[in-house]
Amino acid sequence: MAELEAAGVRRVLDVRFRPQSRRPGMSKTRLGELLADHAIAYEHRRALGTPPDLRWLYKAGRLAEAAAGFRAHVEANAGAELDALAAELGHVPPTALLCLEADPAGCHRTVVAERLAVRRPGLTVVEL
Secondary structure, three states: OHHHHHOOOOEEEEOOOOOOOOOOOOOHHHHHHHHHHOOOEEEEOHHHOOOHHHHHHHHOOOHHHHHHHHHHHHHHHHHHHHHHHHHHHHHOOOEEEEOOOOOHHHOOHHHHHHHHHHHOOOOOOOOO
């Protein structure tokens, strides 16, 4: 929470396909409550999550293949969601993308940020 607050984040978009976790406080309901306690909005965006048929590529360390597969998947299946999100980014509070992977180099959220930057030139992306 301190890192989000220090960065000025006022909204978190959970881009996990399934917003569940074994880590206390990281499942959808509890995480939303915790963020709300800090005046940070929470939204789950399932369409921007990695489907199971691609998730294994990330877990296997086949990152280039995983990113390419997810890029194709998200454009084909969630292009409208990306368009809408890119359009709203100029009118909403600073927003963070949340996933379970700590390292952005091995995570699909990097592809989500990349696709948003294509749609919204000049978008500033900061890794926390």
